[in-house]
Amino acid sequence: MNRRIKRTAFLLALAFSAAALFFAFAKAETLKRGSRGELVKQVQTKLKNWGYYSGAVDGIFGSGTESAVKAFQKKNGLTVDGIVGRKTAAALGIDLGSGGSSSASNSGNLYLLARLVHGEARGEPYRGKVAVAAVVLNRVKSASFPNTVAGVIYQSGAFDAVSDGQINLTPDTESINAARDAMNGWDPTNGCLYYYNPRTATSRWMLSRPVLLRIGDHAFC
Amino acid sequence: MDKRYEKRKTENGYVLIPRGVMVVFGCVLPALLVAALIASGVWGSANRVRAEELRRTNEGIYRQAYTELADSVYNMQIALSKLMVSESPATLSETLDDIRFESGAIAGLMGRIPQSHADSVELNRFLIQIGDYAKGLSGALRRGGRLSEEDREQLMEVFTASEAVFGEISEKLSSGSIPLSALNGNGFFAQTEQQEAGPRYPSISYDGPYSDSIENREPMGLGGEDTDGDAAHKKAREYLEDEGAALEYGGISGGKIPFHGLSGTLSDGRRAEIALSVNGGQLLYLRTENPNAQRGGEFSEKPSEEELSRLEEAGRAWLLKMGYPKMEAIGAQYYESGVLISFAAVQSARFNSSNGMRDALISEDSDMSEAINMLREDKSAGEAEETEVIIYSDLVKLWLDRGSGMVIGADANGYLHSHTERAMPSEIMVCERAAERLSKNLAIERTALALIPMPDGSEKLCHEFTGSFAGERYAVYLDAETGDEVRISRLINDENGTSVL
Numbered sequence: 001m002n003r004r005i006k007r008t009a010f011l012l013a014l015a016f017s018a019a020a021l022f023f024a025f026a027k028a029e030t031l032k033r034g035s036r037g038e039l040v041k042q043v044q045t046k047l048k049n050w051g052y053y054s055g056a057v058d059g060i061f062g063s064g065t066e067s068a069v070k071a072f073q074k075k076n077g078l079t080v081d082g083i084v085g086r087k088t089a090a091a092l093g094i095d096l097g098s099g100g101s102s103s104a105s106n107s108g109n110l111y112l113l114a115r116l117v118h119g120e121a122r123g124e125p126y127r128g129k130v131a132v133a134a135v136v137l138n139r140v141k142s143a144s145f146p147n148t149v150a151g152v153i154y155q156s157g158a159f160d161a162v163s164d165g166q167i168n169l170t171p172d173t174e175s176i177n178a179a180r181d182a183m184n185g186w187d188p189t190n191g192c193l194y195y196y197n198p199r200t201a202t203s204r205w206m207l208s209r210p211v212l213l214r215i216g217d218h219a220f221c
Numbered sequence: 222m223d224k225r226y227e228k229r230k231t232e233n234g235y236v237l238i239p240r241g242v243m244v245v246f247g248c249v250l251p252a253l254l255v256a257a258l259i260a261s262g263v264w265g266s267a268n269r270v271r272a273e274e275l276r277r278t279n280e281g282i283y284r285q286a287y288t289e290l291a292d293s294v295y296n297m298q299i300a301l302s303k304l305m306v307s308e309s310p311a312t313l314s315e316t317l318d319d320i321r322f323e324s325g326a327i328a329g330l331m332g333r334i335p336q337s338h339a340d341s342v343e344l345n346r347f348l349i350q351i352g353d354y355a356k357g358l359s360g361a362l363r364r365g366g367r368l369s370e371e372d373r374e375q376l377m378e379v380f381t382a383s384e385a386v387f388g389e390i391s392e393k394l395s396s397g398s399i400p401l402s403a404l405n406g407n408g409f410f411a412q413t414e415q416q417e418a419g420p421r422y423p424s425i426s427y428d429g430p431y432s433d434s435i436e437n438r439e440p441m442g443l444g445g446e447d448t449d450g451d452a453a454h455k456k457a458r459e460y461l462e463d464e465g466a467a468l469e470y471g472g473i474s475g476g477k478i479p480f481h482g483l484s485g486t487l488s489d490g491r492r493a494e495i496a497l498s499v500n501g502g503q504l505l506y507l508r509t510e511n512p513n514a515q516r517g518g519e520f521s522e523k524p525s526e527e528e529l530s531r532l533e534e535a536g537r538a539w540l541l542k543m544g545y546p547k548m549e550a551i552g553a554q555y556y557e558s559g560v561l562i563s564f565a566a567v568q569s570a571r572f573n574s575s576n577g578m579r580d581a582l583i584s585e586d587s588d589m590s591e592a593i594n595m596l597r598e599d600k601s602a603g604e605a606e607e608t609e610v611i612i613y614s615d616l617v618k619l620w621l622d623r624g625s626g627m628v629i630g631a632d633a634n635g636y637l638h639s640h641t642e643r644a645m646p647s648e649i650m651v652c653e654r655a656a657e658r659l660s661k662n663l664a665i666e667r668t669a670l671a672l673i674p675m676p677d678g679s680e681k682l683c684h685e686f687t688g689s690f691a692g693e694r695y696a697v698y699l700d701a702e703t704g705d706e707v708r709i710s711r712l713i714n715d716e717n718g719t720s721v722l
Contacts, residue, residue, distance in 0.1 A: 127508070143349040143431035144342045156335040177256055177556060183632060184561055186506060186632045188496070190476025196262030198299055205339040213474035213482070 012145040031084035035061040039094065043084055046092045047072060111171070113137075113179035116153050118171035119161025121218070128216035129175060131189045133182030135220070138193050145193075189213065192220040283335055290330040293390055297323040297351070298387040301380045317359035318421045324352020325421055345420035347386070351379060353429040357677060364437055364705075375426060382423040386449045423600075428677035435678045440478050442640035444614075445501035453481035456502040457495045460543060460631075461509065463487045478637055480505050498637060504543065506632045513558050513624035522557050523716055524623065535626040536562050536619045545636070549611055554718035559620050559629060561718070566615035566636065570645040571607050611671040614639035614680065643672060646682060649701040658704045659697060663688040673708060683707055696721075 031040055040059045047053035052075075053068035066082040073080045076091050084092070113133050121132045139145035139152045146152050154162060161167040171179075189195070195218045196206050209221040226237040239561040300319040307313050327348045331341060338345075358372060368376075389513045428434055448456070450470045458466050471482035474496075480504075484494035491510035498505055524532065533550040548564035555561075620630030652668055659665070663686065683698035694712040699705065711722045 091700050141430070141435065142346075143353065144346040145338070146345075147349065147431075148332075148718060151329065151332035155332050155338055157337055173557070179562075180554065180556070184563075185616070185635065186630075187634055188506065190474065190478055190480065190505070190634075203339070210475075212476045 014220045031061055033061055033066050041096050043092060110179050110183060112153060113149060113173040114176040115167050116161055117171055117178050118165035118175035120159060124216040127188045128218060129178035130181045131185055131215050134187040134189050135192055135195055137182055138191055142193060189220045195220045229401045286330050286333040293323045293326045294387050295392050301383055304376055305380055314359045314362040317355040320355040321352045324348055343422050348423045349431050353431040354425050354427045357427055357429045378423055379425060440638045442637040443498055443500045447499050448502035452502055456497050457483045460495060460504050460507055461493055478505060488572055498636050503637060504631060504633045508630045511558060511622050511629045513622050524560060529553060532560050532621045532626055533562055536621055540564060542589045545617055552719040559622055561618055561620050564617045566612040566640060567609045567645055568612055569607055570610050573648045574651045608670055611669055613671055614674045646702055650704050652684050655699045655704045659686055662690045663697060681707055
């Protein structure tokens with residue numbers, strides 16, 4: 001009896017451990033048939049833009065959405081189950097943990113710029129957010145930098161948010177508006193090409209540059 | 222003894238321990254630890270394999286970028302050498318286009334390699350400017366120009382300097398294999414102490430979008446005396462239209478246009494910030510809190526034509542009050558509860574125009590003839606008449622609240638950089654004659670005279686023809702003096718507003 005109790009307890013413990021580890025490494029949220037909301041809309045929009053989905057972008061995960069997800073999964077070498085889990089969401093470029101985002105814009109340079117603003121300056125005042133986006137656009141116009149928004153943002157070591165992955169967070173409406181304002185020409189930095197946080201910056205090259213203005217925690221030069 | 226307990230000997234005698242506790246500490250916890258250890262090991266091992274795969278993938282991408290960079294640098298060097306022995310405009314133009322192409326490729330590749338910007342900034346600048354310079358020269362040759370002696374001398378200088386630069390890079394990048402320093406970002410392009418003693422790359426003197434002359438251009442729209450903090454306070458209240466605004470002076474900031482920064486609270490409690498040029502105390506930008514921001518949901522639809530006209534009128538009235546007498550709305554972007562409207566300056570000018578070939582050029586059976594005839598009714602060629610010219614560089618952008626029509630933001634950076642009274646040519650080609658040079662596919666809807674910015678920093682007076690083809694709208698710009706096609710823009714009007722491609 002004593003031995004049987006021990007064996008049962010051991011097996012239970014193993015099962016519990018395995019389950020605990022599984023849930024520790026898996027995202028809790030998935031989207032599947034019956035799911036509703038903003039995230040479903042994001043999935044439908046992406047699938048529609050890429051030609052997998054022809055139905056309405058209504059935020060309701062129905063059979064059409066499920067078929068489109070399956071087609072997408074098959075095409076991209078993912079497990080074909082019609083469920084948008086962690087891997088499928090990543091392949092779609094959607095963050096399931098974000099709880100949804102503004103649908104103001106999710107295209108091209110604007111969205112990339114908004115993601116950088118969110119990653120680099122989400123604690124900054126609005127003007128500071130626009131300023132970060134304006135620095136990127138000033139670089140695009142300068143001969144000293146790559147001449148595309150993506151080239152500037154992903155230039156090696158150029159932005160901490162790229163290095164630490166915060167650029168992949170879903171931008172909020174304020175970051176998207178800040179990116180739009182900068183793309184529409186507002187440049188609070190007055191032409192600056194660099195910025196840094198004086199409390200955390202360590203680059204001697206950067207710290208040696210004359211500071212032209214300060215907005216929030218950032219010094220612009 | 223009760224079977225639920227087990228007897229254990231301690232220093233003070235025997236104690237009874239519940240069997241359940243014994244099971245937990247004797248079996249469950251060790252089993253949990255063992256399971257966690259095994260799972261961690263498996264997970265770590267899988268991750269290590271994955272990390273190694275990613276590292277190899279990255280290395281492959283970097284090696285590809287370096288190899289292509291070496292190829293492009295070599296190709297550019299070869300093309301520059303060909304220029305030295307070329308005379309024919311056609312061959313020169315073709316070779317310059319090759320240089321431009323390679324420069325574009327290099328610009329992209331320089332952004333993909335894992336090198337610190339601080340190390341590669343000067344090289345990047347030099348290579349991009351070569352391409353930009355080549356583009357300008359090639360364009361001039363296509364338009365019938367020839368290379369000047371100054372250009373030839375400068376090309377020789379660039380070639381000589383670039384030979385050494387390219388030799389160094391090619392040696393680093395193509396001597397057998399890509400060195401490790403190129404893959405881990407350890408200053409592959411960093412200058413040696415000897416190189417730091419003098420300029421490593423020659424400066425190229427030319428006019429183009431990436432030229433030093435454009436980047437360092439002085440603002441044209443400033444004027445008057447320098448202002449101090451008190452004057453800035455007074456001007457700020459004027460622009461904010463609020464004598465009671467509680468503003469805090471933030472000092473002078475540098476940059477292309479040094480400015481006073483002020484921020485604070487308006488009489489109605491809204492936050493505001495404003496920047497005014499030190500020279501002349503002119504508006505650089507202002508932002509005030511949107512009183513109706515929380516009503517954003519009410520404005521999910523893009524504004525109607527009527528609403529947009531009303532907002533444009535409100536914006537024009539504000540501009541007039543602030544000292545911008547003639548401004549025309551040229552586009553709008555829609556936000557949650559606001560609209561951004563771009564206004565361009567308008568300058569009156571008097572032109573002599575010739576109608577000598579006008580009648581002969583209008584084809585009776587063409588679809589365009591009706592539009593041109595309509596234009597003909599509006600214009601009387603052959604007389605000096607006052608016409609308004611849109612100055613596209615002199616921009617002021619206004620953010621207006623859709624609920625109240627109130628100006629909640631302004632950006633006059635473009636206006637301050639370029640505004641001045643322009644000298645216009647005395648004689649231009651009549652609109653109808655210029656229109657004959659348009660593509661027959663374009664159904665003309667509207668015409669105007671416009672001064673448009675050119676890539677070399679100059680401006681060109683053009684007839685602007687706005688029209689449509691296959692459901693899409695375009696603006697075609699023809700040189701108002703020669704009728705040559707200068708630029709074609711595609712006009713996008715979607716749920717976010719108007720934009721130009």
